[in-house]
Amino acid sequence: MAKRPLNVGLIGGGGGAFIVQPHQRAIHFDGTRRVTVAALHPDAKIAQSEAAAWDYPIKGYDSYDEMIEQESAKPIGERIDYALIVTPNHVHFDPAIKCVRAGIPVFCEKPLTINLDEAKQLVAAVKEAQVPFAVSHTYLGHWTSRFSRFIVTSGLLGDVRWVDSYYLQGWLAERTEDSGNAQAEWRVDPKKSGASLCGGDIGTHALMQLRYVTGLNVDRVQAHLETYVKGRMLDDHFTSYVELSNGGKGIVRASQIAIGHKNDLGIEVNGTKGTLSWRQEFPEEVKIQLPGQPDRTYFRGAVSANDGFLGDLPEDLMAEPNVPAGHPEAFHDAFARLHRCFEADVRLYNDGKPFDCDGSKYANIDDGYTGMAFIEAAVKSSKDGNVWVQM
Ligand SMILES: NC(=O)C1=CN([C@@H]2O[C@H](COP(=O)(O)OP(=O)(O)OC[C@H]3O[C@@H](n4cnc5c(N)ncnc54)[C@H](OP(=O)(O)O)[C@@H]3O)[C@@H](O)[C@H]2O)C=CC1
Numbered sequence: 241m242a243k244r245p246l247n248v249g250l251i252g253g254g255g256g257a258f259i260v261q262p263h264q265r266a267i268h269f270d271g272t273r274r275v276t277v278a279a280l281h282p283d284a285k286i287a288q289s290e291a292a293a294w295d296y297p298i299k300g301y302d303s304y305d306e307m308i309e310q311e312s313a314k315p316i317g318e319r320i321d322y323a324l325i326v327t328p329n330h331v332h333f334d335p336a337i338k339c340v341r342a343g344i345p346v347f348c349e350k351p352l353t354i355n356l357d358e359a360k361q362l363v364a365a366v367k368e369a370q371v372p373f374a375v376s377h378t379y380l381g382h383w384t385s386r387f388s389r390f391i392v393t394s395g396l397l398g399d400v401r402w403v404d405s406y407y408l409q410g411w412l413a414e415r416t417e418d419s420g421n422a423q424a425e426w427r428v429d430p431k432k433s434g435a436s437l438c439g440g441d442i443g444t445h446a447l448m449q450l451r452y453v454t455g456l457n458v459d460r461v462q463a464h465l466e467t468y469v470k471g472r473m474l475d476d477h478f479t480s481y482v483e484l485s486n487g488g489k490g491i492v493r494a495s496q497i498a499i500g501h502k503n504d505l506g507i508e509v510n511g512t513k514g515t516l517s518w519r520q521e522f523p524e525e526v527k528i529q530l531p532g533q534p535d536r537t538y539f540r541g542a543v544s545a546n547d548g549f550l551g552d553l554p555e556d557l558m559a560e561p562n563v564p565a566g567h568p569e570a571f572h573d574a575f576a577r578l579h580r581c582f583e584a585d586v587r588l589y590n591d592g593k594p595f596d597c598d599g600s601k602y603a604n605i606d607d608g609y610t611g612m613a614f615i616e617a618a619v620k621s622s623k624d625g626n627v628w629v630q631m
């Protein structure tokens with residue numbers, strides 16, 4: 241029997257907002273989810289006019305408070321099945337905790353909050369309410385990220401010795417915030433962004449990629465937060481040396497002043513038996529290098545078991561919906577995979593059944609918390625003279 245499409249409510253996203261658009265496309269990707277309602281703007285009038293002008297019919301709410309109150313009063317099937325929070329960082333905590341307390345599952349943009357105290361409160365609320373909660377670490381949604389995780393965590397590269405996880409951009413190399421760029425304006429404001437600009441905005445993606453692909457945690461961090469563009473109150477360049485939970489080490493680094501780099505997120509893992517490398521700007525390829533052997537490049541869609549390096553491949557990995565090799569998947573596919581996996585947990589939740597939300601398919605509330613703990617530790621380390629700080 242055809243499934244009832246899940247109803248999604250947007251919080252934020254009016255006007256020329258950015259990340260709402262890839263999300264709403266990804267929500268509609270499978271036909272099993274759709275956007276039905278939205279609180280698109282802090283100003284009620286604008287929120288309503290933006291909703292009325294939306295590209296397909298949605299119900300507009302004056303505010304997210306009104307949306308949460310009215311939607312949570314409806315029965316499952318009529319109300320929103322989950323809320324997507326795509327507001328600037330300082331407007332994550334309030335709508336997220338209100339949704340959670342109202343029993344509404346949340347798909348929240350990263351970083352989880354603007355400080356660790358908010359993150360702690362949110363974790364407690366999610367644990368108490370037992371609702372599915374996703375944090376939007378986009379790049380885990382690439383099939384090749386899943387594949388990389390399998391390769392590293394199954395021990396095919398031996399023990400992890402060193403990891404370089406990075407996210408390099410150049411769009412804030414000048415005072416972009418003075419040129420009417422709304423996305424830059426709030427990101428450079430500590431009240432809206434949090435204690436770190438570059439680390440919070442994109443360093444958290446690099447940290448999450450490291451933790452996801454290796455299955456390891458960061459135990460200690462020693463960081464340099466630097467500001468190259470004059471007049472900024474926050475870092476636009478972020479470098480951290482980290483100790484991993486298996487005794488290995490690595491670098492989690494990010495830059496927004498690296499001219500020429502667009503969204504250059506990537507990871508290299510050096511194990512005792514080989515090296516894996518992956519870059520999200522070329523998300524169809526995973527490179528494996530083994531001593532004394534020619535380099536191997538695996539292309540999504542063209543991976544087969546028992547090829548002399550890979551053993552058997554996990555059924556759920558191979559069963560993930562994708563298109564044949566050579567028809568490239570990218571950013572929107574990654575978002576869609578995250579929403580698809582979240583949908584599965586939301587459906588279980590709606591049916592009163594146990595759901596996973598275990599971090600293997602998308603980042604969960606604990607991952608969001610870890611991102612904030614990492615930023616807090618890195619900021620402290622940098623301020624205190626680049627000392628080691630325990631996570
Ligand atoms: N996962 C990923 O790959 C990405 C994640 N992000 C994250 O997504 C979030 C949004 O970033 P981005 O899209 O670039 O930001 P934008 O500034 O483009 O969009 C934010 C939107 O939220 C609206 N908004 C602000 N306050 C409220 C409120 N109280 N109620 C309703 N709407 C509100 C803004 O309206 P107005 O501006 O008019 O106030 C704007 O429409 C950030 O947390 C960012 O870190 C961003 C890019 C990529």
Ligand SMILES: O=C1CO[C@H](CO)[C@@H](O)[C@@H]1O
Nearest residue numbers: 350378409441442445503
């Ligand atoms: O999380 C993010 C990833 O992509 C964006 C750019 O396209 C970032 O700047 C952003 O905040």
